[in-house]
Amino acid sequence: MEMPNDLPSANPVPTGYFRWEPDEDDVLICRAVREETHDVKSFIFAPRFQRQFDFISGQFLTLEFEIEGEIIHRCYTISSPPSRPDTVTITVKRVPGGPVSNWLHDYFRPGMMLKATVPMGDFSWAGMQAQKYLFLSGGSGITPLMSMTRSAYDLALVADIAFVHAARSPADIIFRDELEFMSRRNRSIQPIFTVENDAPGHGWSGYRGRLTRSMLDVICPDFLEREVFICGPRPFMVAARTLLEKAGLDMERYHQESFDFGDFTDQAQETITEAAEDLESDVKRHRVTFTKTDRVVYCPEDITVLEAARRAGMRLPFSCAKGLCGTCKSKIASGTVEMAHSGGIRQREIDKGMALLCCSRPTSDLVVER
Template identity: 50%
Template sequence: MTTTATTATPTFAFTAPAPYWQAGVDDTLQCVSVHDETHDVRTFTFRAVPARRFAYLPGQFITLELNIDGQTVNRCYTLSSSPTRPDTVTITVKRVPGGQVSNWLHDNLRPGMNISVLGPSGEFSFANAPASRYLFLSAGSGITPLMSMSRALVDLGGDIDVAFVHSARSPADLICRNELVQLSRARKGFHQAAIVQVRDPEPEWSGLEGRLDLAALERLVPDFRERTVFCCGPAPYMTGARELLQSAGFDMQHYHEESFNFADLNAAAGAAEAAPAEPEAAGECGYEVRFNKLGDVVHTKPGQTILAAAQQQGLRVPSSCSKGLCGTCKTKMLEGKVDMKHGGGIRQREIDQGWILPCCSVPLSPVVLDR
């Protein structure tokens, strides 16, 4: 009697550790899983193609470059994963009514699909503000960078003292609800609490109800004034958190926040740069900037970026972060020279091909853009 052995071909095989992901060189991620966090929030997990390990600061973000209806659309999403687990990265995305990118991701992105990305980038991380005690404040999908930080702190071991207070509309909207409870059980120094505006559809909810105020904060974290605060959420939430802490005598030098609404950052940056800048080594003279396809011409002031000049003169140019991070305003330069101080929102090969980021580019000569 002859027996024939058969071996199933594995769909995934462990190999020697892959090289590290190089921002600006590597740019392709493949979706490997999609997980529902709530009724309108999903976590997408990716691995690099080709295989790479990821090293980044907990709290940083990536910029997705997507083709939607024949147009390239850029959007920034914080990594909700932790660099302590370096073989994959995740983003956690809330479906926003009318949101072009969030709806596309929920409706179309599936395991096996590849997307192009930039980054990771960003400065919002406890790694840039070491402290013995932290207070994490978040609302809605603003929980993502703080989940990244929490996962990293728990994974790294050692003594930690973290108080995490998350706000949501209802118990059904609490992102990573069970995981936060598990983290608090796993680590003695990790404490979490949630505040919801309404109990429905969970009338037996035993946590706090309402909005974050001084009474709730004093009850949940009595020593909050002695902690370093990281805060992320919708703009009204963060405004309220700042005002609450300031009124309570908190030292705002120990307050850090991240806005995932780059439109707000863009408006603030445009207002700040609307006035003429002081002449500096780069851009001591103002120059003409011609938008070839639009047919518009703007004139920069000394030291002023192209985006700031365009906004000041009423020209609508696609942009988001205004800091050279996200790549949304990326444009081909047909003629001219600029001084570009970007923050990772453009690849070196793109620069070599003549692409620039108008948000962080000061003309050194007359410029013609292919836009």
């Protein structure tokens, strides 16, 4: 039997259906906040007017936050399934020092509103015809895989899903109750949890420690025959990929989220590897002035403004570095750039002088409102 396509367009369109279009109204209103664990909350959003969301499992939203007078953009993967199109949910872990995650946890309430872009991203099983899947997630990386699993459950898909989730402790297992409930109602969904530490008041008799080949052989003996989807902290994904490669998995079956959606603290940003700048290059350089920080850098025409700023030691927010997510969106107060984006900015924003620094190369001196 073939796996049904997860694309919403494959589902019957309800009478009176209107798709949410952020170009018409980009404001979402929070309908509910749910506590998933002691440091993880889900935020459920709906359009202000009668609209429905059109997305595929695994995609993300870029949300705009105004915190202490500063506009910040962050990407969050959608944890709800496209089979529930009236709302869209993000699930956020509190990050020490993270300005957005802490603000959401401490201050954001039902009835409050945020601006958002259209869902984007291509980390999804949409259109696949496989019958068996292995989902590997660590920490808050569970969100895109939860969207896929909820979709499978809602649509009663005949798909064998082995869902392995790694957490620090039993108290940190996100969506544990819901996954176990879905498993009882649909035996093709098999959640397995492994933890590294104990937690007060939480007994544990399941798997312990980090994922290993021997553990995977017991949990999912036929894992080499499955389509594998993985999302989690970068060290988790590196270790899992290495394990699967050594085990002989056909890497055509391996699907990994390509960038991190967490809060980008200074420490996290410093982990990005930067190329050494060739100061002897004959490429023309332009002066780039950042108004809010009163910094000046010189950017060669053959690299992006973001890259030049980071080489100069500036810590600018970014995520995908592909012109997709919109996190580095900034106002160009003067000057011109050549921008090759992938959908992370709308034409009306470009018309107002906005640009994505990660994919913008200067063609003149610039003044950037950052």
